[in-house]
Amino acid sequence: MATAQTALDEIRLAMAATNEIFNQEVFGKRNFSALNEIYTTNAYILPPGGPMVSGLPGITEFWSNLVQSANATGGGAEVNRGDANGRWGR
Numbered sequence: 001m002a003t004a005q006t007a008l009d010e011i012r013l014a015m016a017a018t019n020e021i022f023n024q025e026v027f028g029k030r031n032f033s034a035l036n037e038i039y040t041t042n043a044y045i046l047p048p049g050g051p052m053v054s055g056l057p058g059i060t061e062f063w064s065n066l067v068q069s070a071n072a073t074g075g076g077a078e079v080n081r082g083d084a085n086g087r088w089g090r
Helices: 004-029 032-038 056-070
Strands: none
Touching: 004 032, 004 056, 032 056
């Protein structure tokens, strides 16, 4: 039987893998379809100073616009809530 610490370690590993996909694929390669591996279909984000964005299409549009307009090549985004597969959402 898995201990609470083992479960927590597994969650942290899944979150780190999600962060890696986000930074390498979305920011690094501008592969916005990789967001399908990160967010659930009913996910939402709360950008600082902006309105809530909900749903995968809206989130994809948000990140695409932000990354391209800022000519970003690396991100500071990190998972702070996700499912057992490391995807963001509720």
